[in-house]
Amino acid sequence: MVEGGPVLVEGPVELELDDGTLVRSERFVVAVCACRRSKTYPICDTSHRRRRQPPGR
Ligand code: FES
Numbered sequence: 001m002v003e004g005g006p007v008l009v010e011g012p013v014e015l016e017l018d019d020g021t022l023v024r025s026e027r028f029v030v031a032v033c034a035c036r037r038s039k040t041y042p043i044c045d046t047s048h049r050r051r052r053q054p055p056g057r
Pocket residue numbers: 004005006007032033034035036037038043044045046047048049
């Protein structure tokens with residue numbers, strides 16, 4: 001697990017979303033989004049690296 005980032009798992013993997021949708025990745029290592037900010041959720045797209053806007057901005 002990368003702090004503040006994805007969970008790295010050995011692939012290939014099949015992930016089931018809350019709505020039952022299955023997402024499959026054939027990569028050797030899959031970065032699974034743990035922050036839920038990825039535009040390609042459940043796969044990490046590095047959105048976790050972007051700074052969040054401070055409150056009130
Ligand atoms: S962990 Fe990388 S985008 Fe969510």
